[in-house]
Amino acid sequence: MFARFSFIAVIALLASGCANTSPTLGSKNISYGDTKAVETVTNEFGSTDLQMIAESMTRSLAQSGILQGRPVVQVYDVKNKTSEYIDTREITTSIKTQLMKSGVARFASDNTAMQSQVDQLKLQNQSGLYKKSTVAKTGNMIAAQYRLEGSISSIVKRSSDYKDVFYKFSLQLIDVESGLAEWMDEKEIRKTTER
Amino acid sequence: MRFKLITVVALALLAGCATPPPPEPGSAASKVVAMGKLKNIVVGAMRVARENGFMTVNAQLSNTSYNNKTFYYRFAWLGPEGFPVAEEETWKSQMMYGEQTSFIQAIAPTAKAVDFRLEIKTP
Numbered sequence: 001m002f003a004r005f006s007f008i009a010v011i012a013l014l015a016s017g018c019a020n021t022s023p024t025l026g027s028k029n030i031s032y033g034d035t036k037a038v039e040t041v042t043n044e045f046g047s048t049d050l051q052m053i054a055e056s057m058t059r060s061l062a063q064s065g066i067l068q069g070r071p072v073v074q075v076y077d078v079k080n081k082t083s084e085y086i087d088t089r090e091i092t093t094s095i096k097t098q099l100m101k102s103g104v105a106r107f108a109s110d111n112t113a114m115q116s117q118v119d120q121l122k123l124q125n126q127s128g129l130y131k132k133s134t135v136a137k138t139g140n141m142i143a144a145q146y147r148l149e150g151s152i153s154s155i156v157k158r159s160s161d162y163k164d165v166f167y168k169f170s171l172q173l174i175d176v177e178s179g180l181a182e183w184m185d186e187k188e189i190r191k192t193t194e195r
Numbered sequence: 196m197r198f199k200l201i202t203v204v205a206l207a208l209l210a211g212c213a214t215p216p217p218p219e220p221g222s223a224a225s226k227v228v229a230m231g232k233l234k235n236i237v238v239g240a241m242r243v244a245r246e247n248g249f250m251t252v253n254a255q256l257s258n259t260s261y262n263n264k265t266f267y268y269r270f271a272w273l274g275p276e277g278f279p280v281a282e283e284e285t286w287k288s289q290m291m292y293g294e295q296t297s298f299i300q301a302i303a304p305t306a307k308a309v310d311f312r313l314e315i316k317t318p
Binding site for chain 1: 246247249267269281283284285286287288301302303304305306
């Protein structure tokens, strides 16, 4: 009797020992990494460049003191003057998100969101589908006091031993009424690959 | 005489093995979180100011080697309770020339930050 119990206990112990208790599924070759790590896989524009630019620009702008009283800002797309494909919308989205989080500015609908905004206002006011008291009135949108626009350019040099890429990102805040540039900053990044 | 000499040597060895005292709270050293032993990079004086409501830090770093050295760093921004008030910063890579003394500057992402930590690592 004792021997049978011992045998069952050993089998149960072995079975539980083999059970996968890790909350993972799949190949061991795939892993999640640090999203804030310095990425140097190639010397093309990468995640670290995007994060560094957004971080440096938003902090410089927030600390400059120009954005007193949380003014309304319209963000324009960053012009890509480099020879490579860069999703510049992601730079503006990151800058906008970080400025929003720091609480220094409010943002008007940008050129991509404007069509959706106009469509929604038309739908509410012209379709007759909505209860009058809940309909958003037209003519109340807040106009931007400033516009934020920037550009990214690059200089690429190659030799048999080196590839050097120099990125320059510029951002400026312009007063819409006066047309004056009230704040401007730039971030330079150099990436060199030795072959 | 021999016993005295042995005692002095033993005491000297013990003193050498003793762990250094922890940095004083509020001192520049207490703000530095070195991830592993820093190779040839020394963190010096730090200047902290508040400009337009945002905390700014200027830290002096020196490369004690004759060769160029790269290090990685980022700042963590803390609130009055000592907890982070913003998401983690991206790591930055900085190169210093041999025997160079340089400064790194950082601005807090939010006016809520009242304290900071400098995380630093050498490859």
